[in-house]
Amino acid sequence: MNKFNTLKITSVITVVSILLSACGKDKRSTGWEYAPNMYEHIAYDPDQANTNFKDGKTAQVPPVGTTPIGFVRFDYPNTKDGYEKASLEVVNKYIADKKNLADGKILFEHFCSPCHGIQGQGDGLVVQHGYPAPPSYSKGTSSRGGAMKDLTDGKIYHTITYGLNAMGSYASQLAPDERWKVVLYIHQLQKI
Numbered sequence: 593m594n595k596f597n598t599l600k601i602t603s604v605i606t607v608v609s610i611l612l613s614a615c616g617k618d619k620r621s622t623g624w625e626y627a628p629n630m631y632e633h634i635a636y637d638p639d640q641a642n643t644n645f646k647d648g649k650t651a652q653v654p655p656v657g658t659t660p661i662g663f664v665r666f667d668y669p670n671t672k673d674g675y676e677k678a679s680l681e682v683v684n685k686y687i688a689d690k691k692n693l694a695d696g697k698i699l700f701e702h703f704c705s706p707c708h709g710i711q712g713q714g715d716g717l718v719v720q721h722g723y724p725a726p727p728s729y730s731k732g733t734s735s736r737g738g739a740m741k742d743l744t745d746g747k748i749y750h751t752i753t754y755g756l757n758a759m760g761s762y763a764s765q766l767a768p769d770e771r772w773k774v775v776l777y778i779h780q781l782q783k784i
């Protein structure tokens with residue numbers, strides 16, 4: 593047997609044994625782990641048992657009253673009371689300058705005008721195709737009472753956040769600062 597043959601046989605045996613070792617009886621086994629630190633790291637996994645905490649879990653519920661970084665609180669429930677309370681307590685911190693109104697206009701035209709209409713008169717394109725018409729911002733009456741032109745910052749913000757009947761919530765489409773800019777722009781439409 594020359595050197596070349598020995599090399600060939602050794603290579604075949606190596607490849608076959610690697611292949612065989614990969615198909616053990618235990619189907620759930622990951623087989624031979626290369627660099628196991630990649631799997632068994634020092635940090636706890638979120639779903640791992642953890643004796644450092646009283647409840648034995650790694651993923652802990654945040655303590656009551658804490659706010660995640662960057663999260664904007666709006667502690668008014670989706671009820672008539674929450675709506676009225678927001679109306680009394682919540683004030684728009686954004687001022688109606690040119691930039692904010694221009695941003696509000698773009699957002700309104702993209703997200704709201706299909707139903708409310710470009711001028712906020714409740715005659716948007718989908719309404720023209722049979723969707724229930726929202727009341728005009730300047731001349732209509734709110735289904736929750738009062739004239740639409742008197743809707744406050746808090747009432748409009750509450751409506752954008754939770755929706756109302758045929759209108760869905762826009763909380764996942766509009767970030768809090770964007771909602772406030774839309775509120776500024778609606779105040780313009782209330783005067784039409």
Ligand code: HEC
Nearest residue numbers: 703704707724725726734735736748751756757758759762
């Ligand atoms: C799919 C259609 C539709 C879209 C899109 C829509 N709305 Fe509405 N909206 C309605 C309807 C319908 C009502 C009336 C609901 C009721 O009173 O039952 C309404 C009511 C309102 C009211 C009055 C709430 C009150 O207290 O009476 C406000 C304010 C409002 N919408 C703001 C917005 C804003 C801001 C947007 C965009 C971010 C928007 N809507 C997008 C359909 C829509």
